[in-house]
Amino acid sequence: MTHTPQMVPTRAAYGKALIELGRLNPDIVVLDADLSKSTRTDGFAREFPERFFQMGVAEADMMGTAAGLAASGKIPFASSFAIFASGRAFDQVRQTAGYGRLNVKIGASHGGITVGEDGASHQSIEDLTLMRVIPGMTVIVPADAVETHQAVFAAADHEGPVYIRTGRSPVPVLFKESYNFKIGEAIVVRDGKDITIIACGIMVSESLKAAEILAEKGISARVINMATIKPIHTDIIIKAAEETGAIVTAEEHSIIGGLGSAVCETVSEICPVPVKRIGVCDVFGQSGKPDELMKAYSLTADDIARTALEVIKRKEM
Numbered sequence: 001m002t003h004t005p006q007m008v009p010t011r012a013a014y015g016k017a018l019i020e021l022g023r024l025n026p027d028i029v030v031l032d033a034d035l036s037k038s039t040r041t042d043g044f045a046r047e048f049p050e051r052f053f054q055m056g057v058a059e060a061d062m063m064g065t066a067a068g069l070a071a072s073g074k075i076p077f078a079s080s081f082a083i084f085a086s087g088r089a090f091d092q093v094r095q096t097a098g099y100g101r102l103n104v105k106i107g108a109s110h111g112g113i114t115v116g117e118d119g120a121s122h123q124s125i126e127d128l129t130l131m132r133v134i135p136g137m138t139v140i141v142p143a144d145a146v147e148t149h150q151a152v153f154a155a156a157d158h159e160g161p162v163y164i165r166t167g168r169s170p171v172p173v174l175f176k177e178s179y180n181f182k183i184g185e186a187i188v189v190r191d192g193k194d195i196t197i198i199a200c201g202i203m204v205s206e207s208l209k210a211a212e213i214l215a216e217k218g219i220s221a222r223v224i225n226m227a228t229i230k231p232i233h234t235d236i237i238i239k240a241a242e243e244t245g246a247i248v249t250a251e252e253h254s255i256i257g258g259l260g261s262a263v264c265e266t267v268s269e270i271c272p273v274p275v276k277r278i279g280v281c282d283v284f285g286q287s288g289k290p291d292e293l294m295k296a297y298s299l300t301a302d303d304i305a306r307t308a309l310e311v312i313k314r315k316e317m
Contacts (some may be wrong), residue, residue: 039109114290116248144172146179197247
């Protein structure tokens, strides 16, 4: 009998984790830009109204306020859609949280094209690039609800700015409660010897499905969950390159500047092997249902498996 995994949006896990964190630490404060129901910070607002700040449609102001709170000893989680948190407020994030090395945590929901019908204006496919390039910024893209919950707690304990990207659509719960997330540490979620698939966010579950498809063709695929995009886990990437000789990266983001770029930079400097990046290929998103968009932008398990076979042929040349 096939097991059907529980499906939970990572944004929901983010909201739940904030409430639990707030109960444990009185210095936790949450800010939102008129999207608290969507970002799931409304639960924190109800339980801790004196520690919740509704900033209105003013993301830049929210980031500046969060920086001030951090400078005053608080641990602020500034929450908005990824497109606004990274794009509209980039200058404030860079100049305050980044340059000031302040303890600001950015909870960016609705990342990627699975935002769906909201369309290109709300589908953030550049945010990882923008946040990754800021010196000292930690960038996290959890694969499921369990990892998201732990990432929020890890971010609170981490000294310095952190960007956590969550999603709107439900995704499979992959990990047990005993799972132990650590910033900067990737994990092998499926071992293999013929090729490595390195993924983050929703693409981890798709990559595991792709590994099953490849197994039916006699291909042994290793799958790595690279939840922390920055700092990148160099050792696990190089070990995979040396042992499997070929890599496919998979992200719900532009192939320019995100996970794929980080992996390519690492491999090219230390252990060059064939690499193919799966992601959004230098185009904007569009309105549609999440599943339809995943197919339209070639982000499905079938697409990953097909690409893996192509990369394996390059390894054999």
